Amino acid sequence: MLKSTGIPTVADLAEVLPTEERLAKGPVAIIECFQRIPCNPCATACRQDAIRPFADINDRPQIDWDQCNGCALCVANCPGLAIFVVDMTYSETEALLKLPYELLPLPQPGEVVTALNRAGEPVGKGRVIRVQNPPTFERTAIVHLAVPRELAQEVRNIMVEGETDGTR
Amino acid sequence: MINTQIAVIGGGPAGLRAAVAAAQLGAQVLLLDESDHLGGQLIKQTHKFFGSQQQFAGSRGIAIAKKLEAAARSQENIAILQEATVLGIYEDGVLLAEHKGRVIKVRAQRIIVAVGACERMLAFPNNDLPGVYGAGAVQTLMNVHGVRPGRRVLMVGAGNIGLIVTYQLLQAGVEVAAIVEAAPTIGGYLVHAAKVRRAGVPIYTSHTIKEAHGEEAVEGATIWQLDANRQPVAGTERHFAVDVICLAVGLSPLSDLLWQAGCQMKYVPELGGTVAVRDAHLCTSNPRIYVAGDVAGVEEASSAMVEGQLAGLSAALSLGLGGKEAQEQLAEAKAQLSALRAGPVGEKIRAGLAWVEKGVTADA
Ligand SMILES: Cc1cc2nc3c(=O)[nH]c(=O)nc-3n(C[C@H](O)[C@H](O)[C@H](O)COP(=O)(O)OP(=O)(O)OC[C@H]3O[C@@H](n4cnc5c(N)ncnc54)[C@H](O)[C@@H]3O)c2cc1C
Ligand code: SF4
Ligand code: SF4
Numbered sequence: 393m394l395k396s397t398g399i400p401t402v403a404d405l406a407e408v409l410p411t412e413e414r415l416a417k418g419p420v421a422i423i424e425c426f427q428r429i430p431c432n433p434c435a436t437a438c439r440q441d442a443i444r445p446f447a448d449i450n451d452r453p454q455i456d457w458d459q460c461n462g463c464a465l466c467v468a469n470c471p472g473l474a475i476f477v478v479d480m481t482y483s484e485t486e487a488l489l490k491l492p493y494e495l496l497p498l499p500q501p502g503e504v505v506t507a508l509n510r511a512g513e514p515v516g517k518g519r520v521i522r523v524q525n526p527p528t529f530e531r532t533a534i535v536h537l538a539v540p541r542e543l544a545q546e547v548r549n550i551m552v553e554g555e556t557d558g559t560r
Numbered sequence: 561m562i563n564t565q566i567a568v569i570g571g572g573p574a575g576l577r578a579a580v581a582a583a584q585l586g587a588q589v590l591l592l593d594e595s596d597h598l599g600g601q602l603i604k605q606t607h608k609f610f611g612s613q614q615q616f617a618g619s620r621g622i623a624i625a626k627k628l629e630a631a632a633r634s635q636e637n638i639a640i641l642q643e644a645t646v647l648g649i650y651e652d653g654v655l656l657a658e659h660k661g662r663v664i665k666v667r668a669q670r671i672i673v674a675v676g677a678c679e680r681m682l683a684f685p686n687n688d689l690p691g692v693y694g695a696g697a698v699q700t701l702m703n704v705h706g707v708r709p710g711r712r713v714l715m716v717g718a719g720n721i722g723l724i725v726t727y728q729l730l731q732a733g734v735e736v737a738a739i740v741e742a743a744p745t746i747g748g749y750l751v752h753a754a755k756v757r758r759a760g761v762p763i764y765t766s767h768t769i770k771e772a773h774g775e776e777a778v779e780g781a782t783i784w785q786l787d788a789n790r791q792p793v794a795g796t797e798r799h800f801a802v803d804v805i806c807l808a809v810g811l812s813p814l815s816d817l818l819w820q821a822g823c824q825m826k827y828v829p830e831l832g833g834t835v836a837v838r839d840a841h842l843c844t845s846n847p848r849i850y851v852a853g854d855v856a857g858v859e860e861a862s863s864a865m866v867e868g869q870l871a872g873l874s875a876a877l878s879l880g881l882g883g884k885e886a887q888e889q890l891a892e893a894k895a896q897l898s899a900l901r902a903g904p905v906g907e908k909i910r911a912g913l914a915w916v917e918k919g920v921t922a923d924a
Contacts, residue, residue, distance in 0.1 A: 395745040396765040398757035417831030427750045428903045430862065431610035433618040449612050450903025469618050471608035472751025495731055529622065530608070549758040 399510050400424055409545065410457045417480035419462025419488070423453045423549075425472060436468035464490045468529040478544050487544035488521065489537045498523055498533050499552045507539055508549040515546050564590040564639070566875050567655055567668035569817065572600020573861045574853025574868035575674035576628040577874040581872030582672075583635040583887075585882035590666060591614040591638060592657055594645035598632070599625025600676055602852075602861060606731070607724055610749070614825045614896060622703075623863065628865075642803035644912035646675075653848050670848055670875040673818060674868060677811035677832060677854035682716060687805075692776025696727045702732050710804035714781045715739040715761075716769050720748035723809030726756045729806075737800045739766040740783050742790065749905075770797060772805055777810060777854035781805050811858045823849060830912030831857030837916050840894070841874035850875050857916075859909055863900050869893045 394400050412419050421442070423434065424445045428450045435453060442459035443466060467475045473492040482488035499505050499520045507518040522536040539547050568579045571593030579591045597603055599730060605621020618623045629917070632638050644659040655666040679694040681687070683805035693701075693709060695717070701707045707831035713734060715726050726736045744766045746753045766786050773780040785796035812833035819825055823836040836844040836851050843850050852871035853864035870893040876882055877890070901909050 394754075396763075398746060398750070398753035398763045400754065422766055424754065425751055427905075429610060429751070429905055430612075430747050430860075430900045430903055431617060432612050436613055437618075448902055449899050450906070470751075471618055471756050472749065474751040502711055508758060508760065510754065510758050512758050530618070530623070532608070 394426060398448045400426060405545070414457045415480045418481050418560060419490075420457050420460050421462060421464070421466055421475055421477050421479050423455055423466075423475050425453055425470075425474040428452055431471065433469045433471060434466040434475060439463070439465065440465065462490070464524075464534050467492050467534055468524075468532045473532070476548060480541065480544060482538060485541060486519075486538040488539045489518075489539060489547060490542065491535045491537060491548065491550065493533045493535045493550065494531065495552070497552060498525065499535060499550065503552070505537070505552040507537070507543060507547040508551055509546045510548050514551070516540060516543055518547060518550060527534065536552065562590060562656075562664065562666045563668060564588050564668050565879060566590070566670045566672065566731045566843065566872075567592065567616070567666055568672045568674060568872075569655070569678060570600065570853070570855070571595075571598040571632075571640070571642075572674060572676050572853060572864065573602055573624070573628060574602070574676075574855075574864040574871075575672070577865045577868030578634045578674055578850075578852050578872035578875075579638050579674045580628075580631050580635060580750050580883075581869045581877040583637045585876040585886050587637065587876045587879065587881055589635075589638045590657075590668065591632065592641045592646055593642040593668070594643065596643055598629040598642070601696075602653035603884075604696070604703045605724075605861075606703050606728055609735055609861060611860070611900065615861070615862035615865055615900075624861070626912050646817060649817055649849065650675075651822075669879060670850065672850045672852060672868075672875055672885065673836075673855055674851070674853045674864075674871070675814045675817060675855050677813050677858050679807070680812055682769070682809050683771050686774065687772060689774050689778045689857050690776070691774065691803055692772060692805045694722050695806055698725055698804070698806050699728065702728060706814065707828070708732055708734050709806070710802075711735065711803045712737055712800075712803040713806050714769070714783070714800050714802045715806050715808060717741060717808035717810070718743075718746045718753065718763055718765065719808060719810065720752060722806075723748040723752035723756055723810075725806060725808055726761055727752065727759075730756070730759055730761070736761045737802050738783070739763045740769060741765045742768045742786055748763070764798075768792070769805065779902070780804055811854065813855045813858060815855065818849070818851065818855070819843065821846060821849060826916055828912045828915050830908045831916070833858075835916055840917055841890070842871040843874060845917055847878075857909060857912055860900075863909075865896060866893050866896045868899065
């Protein structure tokens with residue numbers, strides 16, 4: 393259970409995953425924020441009005457996947473690091489993930505890193521395509537990671553070689 | 561003797577906002593803080609904050625501290641005295657403070673107490689070994705002085721502080737072996753829990769620390785499971801080789817000054833301990849003294865800032881300063897506070913507040 397382990401369950405995720413149909417159309421944000429907390433930067437960051445303005449600041453984010461273009465602005469602005477962009481149209485064999493990342497060293501484009509699941513377990517390898525880290529993101533970098541398609545809904549973190557022993 | 565209209569004790573988010581709010585209504589304000597920096601707890605917070613835009617959500621704590629400090633320093637009618645520890649508040653509105661080895665006296669018409677909270681300890685065998693730290697000390701070492709507290713840490717407590725300090729340890733390149741939490745569920749925000757979990761840190765709910773091991777310093781820790789009645793279950797022990805045990809088991813309001821000043825006090829577990837009874841404008845049973853921030857109930861920086869605003873406005877209004885606009889700001893601050901506390905995580909605070917705010921009218 394999420395509340396006792398910190399790992400969202402399949403049932404939790406079912407609530408927030410876009411339809412296969414939507415995923416097949418291009419990049420889209422997946423908001424893994426399952427609790428009512430006083431927080432709303434995701435909604436204020438979105439320029440496409442895909443995340444509806446909150447009536448109550450404790451509301452859980454509601455996203456209109458048809459409005460979302462996968463720009464990942466919300467990913468960089470979410471203080472909970474709870475939003476991920478998944479693009480299933482990246483290639484025939486790979487999906488592209490946009491993951492928030494705040495550890496040093498930042499990976500370099502072209503680097504192959506260990507892909508971790510929601511429990512922090514290694515599940516495969518990912519290829520870093522691009523790293524966005526402009527000043528407006530206030531040091532939450534966004535790592536564009538190509539992973540095998542079947543891992544698109546598994547991988548949510550990376551372990552970078554040369555990283556100190558903070559993550560195992 | 562220094563004379564001022566409003567003295568603010570504590571330069572954290574609550575105190576800084578209180579000083580600015582009162583000064584904007586024209587009050588002469590003196591802000592005293594015992595440390596050599598302004599911003600209180602915020603200067604240790606390298607993570608991005610929750611809340612809404614009005615409370616700088618999405619900004620890192622340290623950046624919020626800088627903004628609040630700049631706002632206070634840009635007000636000509638705010639005088640700031642750092643390294644000034646307030647020692648006592650006396651009946652005639654005189655404060656005694658120790659400032660760089662000298663005792664100074666301040667006479668103020670209104671006093672806003674915004675001194676924050678202090679960490680709780682936990683009793684277990686060998687908790688006096690070097691290597692057992694409070695989470696605040698770990699943060700100060702890492703984020704203020706750039707010193708790693710050790711190589712491998714056992715975190716005790718899965719509230720927001722335990723989860724966030726775990727994350728900051730990982731960012732500093734320190735390994736966190738596990739987080740233990742006595743309650744059956746994680747107390748902090750689940751987004752923080754998910755973040756440390758996917759970095760590979762296991763969270764043991766319904767577990768507590770049994771004992772620390774080591775000769776000269778911490779070399780390890782044993783944890784064990786708790787049953788439904790929070791009793792330890794023999795045979796469930798697990799051992800971790802760690803050189804740091806970090807305690808993040810809660811904060812208590814620093815209520816000493818308010819006790820000493822003779823304010824009516826009440827023990828309210830939902831607010832973290834003993835707090836001053838006060839009205840909805842944060843005025844205590846002593847009409848000269850206001851409270852704001854964690855000292856009024858352990859909560860968050862977002863609510864501490866709004867409480868500071870509220871206390872600053874109310875204190876200035878009570879001196880006849882400000883007009884209709886100030887009344888509107890006051891109403892706005894109250895609305896912001898209710899909005900922040902409206903959700904399930906605010907439930908405890910709401911229950912606690914019902915209790916202290918009722919107190920003052922019942923006894924007055
Ligand atoms: C690890 C951690 C993470 C947190 N994360 C968040 C978060 O993400 N979002 C959020 O909203 N909140 C967060 N908080 C909570 C937030 O930091 C506090 O709620 C907030 O700082 C309280 O503000 P305050 O002004 O009441 O007290 P403080 O910030 O504690 O400031 C009190 C000030 O008073 C001074 N002082 C104390 N005694 C005296 C005295 N006798 N004389 C003179 N000066 C004195 C101190 O030096 C200090 O500067 C976090 C806290 C911690 C510890
Ligand atoms: S990815 Fe871009 S468009 Fe989609 S919800 Fe986030 S900010 Fe809005
Ligand atoms: S910004 Fe992130 S943590 Fe905050 S409500 Fe939105 S998704 Fe949840």
